[in-house]
Amino acid sequence: AEQALAPVRATIADNEQELAKLRRQAAAIETLERQLAQATAWEQERNDIVQRLTALEAKLATDEIDPPLQAELAAVTAQLTQFDHITGLQNDLAMINDELTACERQLREQSRLEGELDSCQRELERLQDASAKLPDVEAVVAELQRQIETNDFAHEIRSAGRQVEAEIAALNYQPELLEMAEAKIRSLTHWEQEERELILAEQRYSGELKLRSQTQTLRDHAEHKRQTLQAEADTLANELTKLPLVQTTVTQIKQRLDETARALQIAERDLTEKQTYLRQAEAAAAQLETLQAQERQLRERSALFAELAEAFGKKGVQAMLIETAIPQIEDEANSLLARLTDGQMHLRFEMQRDTKKGDTVETLDVRVADALGTRDYKAFSGGEAMRVNFAIRIALSRLLAHRAGARLETLVIDEGFGTLDADGRERMVEAITAIQQDFARIIVITHIDDLKDRFPATLEIRKTPAGSRWELRG
Structure with missing residues (x-):
């Protein structure tokens, strides 16, 4: 301006x-x-x-x-x-x-x-x-x-x-x-x-x-x-x-006076025109200063919103919370997974991953190690994946209950035993028995008859021509 x-x-x-x-x-x-x-x-x-x-x-x-x-x-x-x-x-x-x-x-x-x-x-x-x-x-x-x-x-x-x-x-x-x-x-x-x-x-x-x-x-x-x-x-x-x-x-x-008067008239007209331009320019300059001030305010607000977006985004508070919670979840899940697999499996969470372009991106991958080496969670079979899922979910539930300052009263396990062999089912039952003191009740839903007698109480539901009937035993 x-x-x-x-x-x-x-x-x-x-x-x-x-x-x-x-x-x-x-x-x-x-x-x-x-x-x-x-x-x-x-x-x-x-x-x-x-x-x-x-x-x-x-x-x-x-x-x-x-x-x-x-x-x-x-x-x-x-x-x-x-x-x-x-x-x-x-x-x-x-x-x-x-x-x-x-x-x-x-x-x-x-x-x-x-x-x-x-x-x-x-x-x-x-x-x-x-x-x-x-x-x-x-x-x-x-x-x-x-x-x-x-x-x-x-x-x-x-x-x-x-x-x-x-x-x-x-x-x-x-x-x-x-x-x-x-x-x-x-x-x-x-x-x-x-x-x-x-x-x-x-x-x-x-x-x-x-x-x-x-x-x-x-x-x-x-x-x-x-x-x-x-x-x-x-x-x-x-x-x-x-x-x-x-x-x-x-x-x-x-x-000369006439010429001077004409020149003076032209000069005064030119001066008036230039003064008009000057006033317009000054008004434009004032408007520019106002817009610049508004721009600075918007930039400051944009920077503040960017900070807030980053803080509340996946790289902000959430990332901080995840970075704090992941080690606890890993420790709790690995402790339970060791009991389920007799110490044969171990997991870890990876927060970053390298791309093909050489960049690093934020991620959350589950890497599981067993006798064959360390592989991605998706590479494991149904029974092995069931054990990993069970360990991670129990660890996550305990972490949330601890942060909420409350105690988990009920644990519901719906199916998931069909993919396990007999030894795997046995170890799953032992794991459930090992954590039963952490819950007031544990409900296991299954169609496998071998497991019905492994728990102290059973709620059996049967389908008849007259409709479904239930029976509580134990």
Whole structure:
């Protein structure tokens, strides 16, 4: 999965780099477009300045202006006309003057309105205070009227006046001298008028000085503005010379921008497609991881089931049990077989056998040895096979009873004596007698009459025309 995702991720990285490159080109194009817009605005501003200058010249020719200021304005205009190649200065100066006048007028109006507002507020506060104090004032007025009517006022002043009159009388007051002094004072009053005129003249002179200072400031400001406009005009002229080249460049850039936009659109579409592939691949990778996890779980369960199958198969627990039980069965069967054959026969179990291919397979073969050698169980006659079968079955029964923790109560032997000779039958009876203490009862089923009397009890069944009958003897 990782190898399959690597080409897709590399393609996405390349597309992202190309997209970043296209965005940088678009930013550069936007910068050039802003420069073009600024140059166009400068051209429009220059045309506006020329139009306003023409209108101002016409207005200056018709307006009435104070002669001194008109002379100064004419001098300034004469100086400005020497710079014909900068047509925007006159318009700019007039605009500055207009703006200055308008600003001063607005400031004066604002100051006047603020003063009136403050005066109104103070008057309002005074009236409010007076309205609050009106009852007290009326009481004071009434008291004053009473004092006037009763001459109960200015006692100290009246006393001081009477004292002054006494002093005047003591000084020998002469009215003629007072009139001469007053005439002299009247003759000197014109100096007061001249002093007031002098003060007014000084104020006018100070105002003229201030006006000249303001005029000089305006001239300096106009000169500075002229120089600034000259520099801007030079810059604008230089930029205007580059306008065709800029327009050509802008056209080329717009073409490149269109191409870039198309390439960007293609790249974004390709990126979207690759992202879709990436999501599909990631989903497939996640599904693959899930399937791999499921596969690991199934393998683990399969291994567990294989172990269980092996454990419960013929090579597992059964084989272990058989490998443990076989030696016990062999020992028990050989002990009984020795008594049945007077030690002439011996058996063993073979658990594995070699095949013709050279392999080894699991098996359970019974190999029996006698005077003629060791042979397979199938090679023995009926009587010999009967003895082997009897020994193995008795040994197996004892093993099962021992493992079950119980005792075998009953042993049933059905036929099997017909294949034995007389000596073999005798030995079989002896073997049965030898193991009778291991069982509560042993039942032997046979048709041989010689054996009927060899056991202590006999249950004989006879078939008659009337049906089968049984008889117990012994």
